[in-house]
Amino acid sequence: MVRANLKGINTVKKRQKDGSVKIHYYHRATKRPLRGSPGSPEFLHDYALAEQSQVAQRMGTLGGLIRDFTLSPEFGKRAESTQKEYRRMLSKVETKFGAMPLAVLEDPRVRGDFLDWQEEVAKESGAREADNRLTVLSAMLTWAVRRVRIFHNHVKGFERLHEVDRSDKVWLPEHIDAFMKVAPIEMQRALILALHTGQRQGDLRKLAWTNYDGEGISLRQSKGSRRVYVACTQALKTMLDDMDREAAVILTTKTGRAWQKRYFAEQWDEASKAAGIIDLHFHDLRGTAVTMLAEAGCSVPEIASITGHSLKSVHTILEKYMSRTKALAKSAMAKFENASSTEFANRLQTKDRRKASNHS
Numbered sequence: 347m348v349r350a351n352l353k354g355i356n357t358v359k360k361r362q363k364d365g366s367v368k369i370h371y372y373h374r375a376t377k378r379p380l381r382g383s384p385g386s387p388e389f390l391h392d393y394a395l396a397e398q399s400q401v402a403q404r405m406g407t408l409g410g411l412i413r414d415f416t417l418s419p420e421f422g423k424r425a426e427s428t429q430k431e432y433r434r435m436l437s438k439v440e441t442k443f444g445a446m447p448l449a450v451l452e453d454p455r456v457r458g459d460f461l462d463w464q465e466e467v468a469k470e471s472g473a474r475e476a477d478n479r480l481t482v483l484s485a486m487l488t489w490a491v492r493r494v495r496i497f498h499n500h501v502k503g504f505e506r507l508h509e510v511d512r513s514d515k516v517w518l519p520e521h522i523d524a525f526m527k528v529a530p531i532e533m534q535r536a537l538i539l540a541l542h543t544g545q546r547q548g549d550l551r552k553l554a555w556t557n558y559d560g561e562g563i564s565l566r567q568s569k570g571s572r573r574v575y576v577a578c579t580q581a582l583k584t585m586l587d588d589m590d591r592e593a594a595v596i597l598t599t600k601t602g603r604a605w606q607k608r609y610f611a612e613q614w615d616e617a618s619k620a621a622g623i624i625d626l627h628f629h630d631l632r633g634t635a636v637t638m639l640a641e642a643g644c645s646v647p648e649i650a651s652i653t654g655h656s657l658k659s660v661h662t663i664l665e666k667y668m669s670r671t672k673a674l675a676k677s678a679m680a681k682f683e684n685a686s687s688t689e690f691a692n693r694l695q696t697k698d699r700r701k702a703s704n705h706s
Contacts, residue, residue: 352393354375378392411448416429416433425568428568443460443463464477515626516630516634521621521623525537525621532600536610542578543635544576544631545574548568548569550596551607647660
């Protein structure tokens with residue numbers, strides 16, 4: 347008998363009068379009973395009918411829109427981790443609003459329903475989770491508007507409950523020194539790679555030796571699918587050239603395996619705490635790299651070529667991530683002082699007329 351890998355099946359065990367146990371199977375979404383055992387012809391027949399019934403029920407509803415969105419080519423272009431998180435969020439949306447007819451989405455009052463739900467989720471699971479669910483819902487509705495499935499996205503521009511501003515959260519030299527003194531070499535390498543490339547953690551964990559040509563690193567970013575080339579600084583090149591290449595990826599665990607997201611986060615947090623660093627995250631190294639590039643006098647196109655952002659949005663990126671450091675302030679005033687166009691201003695001095703009249 348062929349064993350089918352089917353999802354959405356509930357199993358119920360019932361003890362018979364003779365003491366034996368009989369297993370009953372049900373289609374989870376429609377609650378329809380499934381005859382036979384998984385893989386049998388009658389079981390597959392009932393399962394197919396239940397799936398068709400579910401699709402028919404979803405047509406013209408928010409649940410059907412969710413299904414179409416997650417099967418769309420646009421959704422498939424997103425990073426695997428993003429797809430997974432979107433599906434998790436949208437499953438929550440479907441549980442709450444899946445049966446909502448699409449016509450209701452055109453009514454501006456539906457915004458109030460979604461905002462009420464946002465507040466409910468915030469009380470149960472926190473403001474960040476509530477905001478993220480509405481963010482994903484809004485992204486899906488924007489897709490639906492573009493595909494002319496609906497005409498309005500009444501969730502767009504909703505007010506976020508979770509407020510966070512990490513624009514001034516950059517790794518200062520003292521933070522980096524403290525981290526490098528206590529962190530395992532695997533974490534040290536991750537810090538250097540992040541600081542000298544400005545890339546996201548997920549892309550750095552997957553970075554392979556084939557991405558390094560001895561002079562620079564080329565990669566296609568998982569978010570946005572942009573291809574960037576980062577020429578190596580001497581410090582980064584020295585680190586890479588001195589490393590063993592026993593694994594396919596550059597950053598590995600002690601045992602030479604590729605990092606899993608959760609394990610990497612655990613090890614990073616442990617090293618940060620050992621260094622006495624509490625309010626800085628790995629992602630803040632990306633902002634730190636942007637700040638350092640700006641301090642070094644890099645132009646907007648130069649910074650964008652490394653971070654992978656569009657020229658249009660790079661100003662926003664700088665505004666968000668770039669801390670107002672003393673180095674920037676000193677650099678700015680040095681340019682002011684040495685520019686020929688500002689020479690007249692640098693000659694200005696005060697004249698106290700009262701003192702002048704006294705001397706006379």
